[in-house]
Amino acid sequence: MRGPLTTTLTRKLLGPQNRHLWFWIFVGPFVLGLTLFTYVPLAWSVYLSFFDAHNTVSPTDFVGFDNYTAMLGDDAFTGSLVTFLVFTAFIVPATYVLSLALALMVNRLRWAQAFFRSVFFLPVACSYVVAALIWKMSIFNGVRFGLANTVLDWFGADQIAWLSTTDPPWYWLVIVTVRLWLQAGFYMVLFLAGLQRISPRLYEAAAVDGARPGWQVFRYITFPQLRATSVAVVLLLVINAFQAFDEFYNLLSDSRGYPPYARPPLVYLYYTALGQGQNLGLGSAGAVILALIIAVVTVVQARWFGLGRKED
Amino acid sequence: MGRAVRLVLLLALALLFLIPFYLLVRNGLSSEADITSPEWRFFPSELHWSNIRELFDDPNVPMAHALLNSSLIAVLTTVGTLLLASLAGYGLARIPYAYANVVFYWILGTLMVPAAVTFVPSFVLVSSLGWVSTLRGLVVPTLFSAVAAFIFRQYFLGFPKELEDAARVDGLGYWRTYWRVVVPNSRPVFAAVGTIVFIGAWNSFLWPLVIGQDRDAWTVQVALSTFTTAQTVNIHELFVAAAVSIVPLLVVFLVLQRHIVAGVERSGIDD
Numbered sequence: 001m002r003g004p005l006t007t008t009l010t011r012k013l014l015g016p017q018n019r020h021l022w023f024w025i026f027v028g029p030f031v032l033g034l035t036l037f038t039y040v041p042l043a044w045s046v047y048l049s050f051f052d053a054h055n056t057v058s059p060t061d062f063v064g065f066d067n068y069t070a071m072l073g074d075d076a077f078t079g080s081l082v083t084f085l086v087f088t089a090f091i092v093p094a095t096y097v098l099s100l101a102l103a104l105m106v107n108r109l110r111w112a113q114a115f116f117r118s119v120f121f122l123p124v125a126c127s128y129v130v131a132a133l134i135w136k137m138s139i140f141n142g143v144r145f146g147l148a149n150t151v152l153d154w155f156g157a158d159q160i161a162w163l164s165t166t167d168p169p170w171y172w173l174v175i176v177t178v179r180l181w182l183q184a185g186f187y188m189v190l191f192l193a194g195l196q197r198i199s200p201r202l203y204e205a206a207a208v209d210g211a212r213p214g215w216q217v218f219r220y221i222t223f224p225q226l227r228a229t230s231v232a233v234v235l236l237l238v239i240n241a242f243q244a245f246d247e248f249y250n251l252l253s254d255s256r257g258y259p260p261y262a263r264p265p266l267v268y269l270y271y272t273a274l275g276q277g278q279n280l281g282l283g284s285a286g287a288v289i290l291a292l293i294i295a296v297v298t299v300v301q302a303r304w305f306g307l308g309r310k311e312d
Numbered sequence: 313m314g315r316a317v318r319l320v321l322l323l324a325l326a327l328l329f330l331i332p333f334y335l336l337v338r339n340g341l342s343s344e345a346d347i348t349s350p351e352w353r354f355f356p357s358e359l360h361w362s363n364i365r366e367l368f369d370d371p372n373v374p375m376a377h378a379l380l381n382s383s384l385i386a387v388l389t390t391v392g393t394l395l396l397a398s399l400a401g402y403g404l405a406r407i408p409y410a411y412a413n414v415v416f417y418w419i420l421g422t423l424m425v426p427a428a429v430t431f432v433p434s435f436v437l438v439s440s441l442g443w444v445s446t447l448r449g450l451v452v453p454t455l456f457s458a459v460a461a462f463i464f465r466q467y468f469l470g471f472p473k474e475l476e477d478a479a480r481v482d483g484l485g486y487w488r489t490y491w492r493v494v495v496p497n498s499r500p501v502f503a504a505v506g507t508i509v510f511i512g513a514w515n516s517f518l519w520p521l522v523i524g525q526d527r528d529a530w531t532v533q534v535a536l537s538t539f540t541t542a543q544t545v546n547i548h549e550l551f552v553a554a555a556v557s558i559v560p561l562l563v564v565f566l567v568l569q570r571h572i573v574a575g576v577e578r579s580g581i582d583d
Contacts, residue, residue, distance in 0.1 A: 019407055022486045026403025027415060030396045033456040038422045041433030048436065057440045105322050118569065119326045122333070125561040127515035129533040130554045131332065133540055137547065138335045138347075147335065150352040181332065246517045254541050266431075266518070273432045274522060280436060287432045291425060298424060 042291070045284040053281035067285035076260075077286060080268040081293070087264060088241040090176045095237055096230075099184045103191030104218075117192070121185035128246030131178050136163065136251050140174045163252060166261055171252070175262065178247045183240070187233050194229030198222065231305045238301065242294055245270070265290050336558075339551035347547050363552040370546075374527055375553055378535040381524070382514055383560070385450050385531060389513040390506050392455040398502065401464025402490055406476070416465070422458045435522050445526040454519060460505050467501045468494070503571040507564055514561055532557045 044057075049067050051059035071077050106116050123131070139147045142161035149159040162170050198221070206221050207213075245266040252259055258267065265286070273283025339347050340363060342356035367375055403409075404416055434453055443449030475497060479489040495502070520531040530538070536557060539550045 020409055023403050023407040023409040023412065026399045026407060026486070026490075030400035030456060030461060031415060031418065033396065033452075034419060034422055034458065037434060037437070037453040037456055038425065038430060041430050041437045042425065044436055045430070045433030048433070057436045102325070105318055108318070109322075116322055116326060119329055121569075122565070123329065125511060125565045126332075126558055127517065127533055129515075129517055129536050129540075130336070130558060133536060133550065133554050134332045134335055136540065137550070138339055139332070145348050145350055145352065147331075147352065181329065185329075249517075250537050250540060269432060270518075270522075274435065280432065283432045284436075287430070295424060 045287055048281050049285035049288050051281050053279070053284070055278040055280075057280065059281065063281070067281050068289065070282060071285045071289060076263065077265070077268055080263045080265045083262060084242065084244070084264045086172075087175070087244060088238060090172065091179055091241055092234060092237045094176060094180055095184055095187060096233060098180060099187035099233070100191050100226075102184060102188040103195060104222075106188065107192055107195045117189070120188055123182050123184075124186050126182060128178070128182065129250050131182055132247045132250035135174055135178050164259070169261070171262055174251060175247060178251070179244070183237075187237070190229055190233055191226065194226045195222070198225045234305075235298070235301060238297065239294075242290075242297075336551060336555050339548065340555035341552070342548055344546070344548050347551070360548070363548050364556070367549050367552050367556070370549060373539070373546075373549065373553070374530060374535060375532075375556070377528065378530045378532045379556070381447075381450075381530060382532040382557075384447065385520075386510050386513040386560075388447075388451045389454055390510045392451065393457050393460050393509045394502055394506055396455055397457055397460035397505070398464045398495070398498075399490075400461045401466075402468050402494060404461070404465045405468035406471075407486060419458050419461055423462075431518060431522060434519075438523060444523055445529040447529075449523045450520060450529065450531075454513070454516070457509065460509060463505055464501065467498065471498070500571055503568055507568045507571060510564060511561055 048057070048059065050062060050064060052061040052063050052066075053059035102120050106113060106120070109116060140162035141149065142159075142164060146162075148162065152159060160170055162174050165171065202221050202225065203217065206217055211217050211220060243266065244264045248262060248264055248267050249258075249270070252262055258271065269283050269286045269290070272286060273280055338356055341359045341361065343358065343360050346353060346356045346358075367373060400419070404412055404419075409415075438444060438449045438453060441449070443452070471494065475493055476489055479493040484492065515533065516531075517533045517537065520529075520534050521537065524530050524534055532553075536550070536554055539546075539553065
């Protein structure tokens with residue numbers, strides 16, 4: 001059955017002239033899904049945040065900004081924001097320095113480069129849950145069979161209850177090293193890519209100008225040339241730090257629940273919205289506050305780094 | 313820094329990076345007594361390969377089921393993401409449309425909202441759809457990765473036009489050009505994005521924790537987490553479970569390592 005009508009229809013559908021239709025056939029499903037699963041929930045969240053919504057997603061009790069004032073007046077929530085700031089202040093510079101150092105060292109290797117790159121990249125395949133398990137139960141146990149305490153013992157130092165000592169806060173060491181191990185290799189690869197894009201001519205010119213290899217070349221050639229990569233790395237590190245949940249949850253919570261310290265915003269929101277209270281209104285208000293803070297931080301950072309400005 | 317110093321430093325760091333993997337395997341193959349012995353042993357006194365069987369025979373630990381769930385989720389997520397994001401990326405890069413930029417910014421806008429911030433509202437949506445503890449709930453909302461679409465768009469912008477023009481001369485429309493010419497010639501980018509998505513799906517924790525509430529819907533990560541926070545922990549089983557859980561990724565990783573690294577380098581972004 002190929003009448004003139006179907007032929008015209010087929011030509012219309014398949015012909016290159018109907019580009020709008022084809023654009024939407026290709027892009028439509030993705031945009032629809034993205035809208036449904038990102039924008040709709042966000043809008044719904046804003047709506048819910050103005051209601052008293054315990055255990056329900058279709059609340060009737062409008063409370064205005066009460067959820068927001070409750071959240072901002074809640075020491076546990078504002079404390080979680082401080083936790084995030086402290087965490088970021090540790091993890092961003094630490095990962096930046098370690099991954100850049102690894103990239104610089106690996107990049108200059110003549111042989112075994114693939115081996116070292118693989119070793120440092122391998123933890124990317126490990127999940128936060130598994131890494132947290134190793135850290136909590138085999139390296140930083142409070143009890144005697146942990147690796148860290150064994151090493152301390154060799155040096156005659158006292159054993160430490162790593163995850164439950166709040167003064168000094170030894171748990172930070174556990175939290176920061178897990179993430180450092182898991183993500184440094186990934187950022188090392190980004191830096192390696194950046195290093196390979198630097199023109200060898202720049203180094204030749206530097207050598208002609210008498211720059212000594214090592215610090216001077218790094219300071220005046222390598223580091224400035226890595227600027228674009230550095231900006232991307234720092235932005236990603238901060239965004240990822242904002243999302244910290246897995247390692248905190250798995251390192252610190254146990255059958256008794258979560259301790260009152262070291263709760264980043266997501267852990268706090270998880271317990272508020274999905275814990276026993278199931279307070280979705282309050283949780284949504286927290287999510288909206290967090291989204292606003294992230295938006296502001298991202299814009300400030302982008303301005304600060306001059307992102308979007310043309311390179312001169 | 314001299315070459316020797318650098319090499320020694322690299323070797324020391326490599327050793328530090330490998331220790332956690334070593335501990336994982338060592339504890340997984342040790343007896344309970346060896347792991348919890350106050351006397352730290354580098355090597356277990358005896359290798360207990362039977363731990364693996366014990367893990368899968370333990371009726372209290374839904375390990376086999378969790379592995380099945382994780383595999384299904386990771387495969388479906390990877391296939392779905394590749395399909396949706398590559399089509400979107402191609403459309404954005406190669407089909408002229410007046411509002412393509414508006415659509416592109418609409419997609420990029422979601423990158424400003426870290427996925428983890430939307431977990432409360434997404435949970436609200438998924439639970440009102442009745443998808444909690446279902447495969448649909450675990451997979452469908454994660455299929456729309458703006459980063460993946462972005463990587464594909466960038467890649468297709470640089471795809472050689474001549475190949476497509478030849479297809480056009482042969483009378484192929486957009487659809488058939490895409491499937492017969494573009495996809496077969498773009499295997500590396502599919503492999504790179506696919507591996508990154510697979511690793512992400514296999515390792516993801518917060519979303520399966522929130523949505524996979526019933527024991528039947530637990531993924532490997534949720535199951536592991538549940539053991540670590542449980543009152544009584546069978547520690548050698550826990551470690552062998554963790555070791556088993558990273559095997560699929562190590563295989564994927566070793567087979568496709570070059571593509572992952574190349575893909576990461578090309579895109580400059582991930583997560």
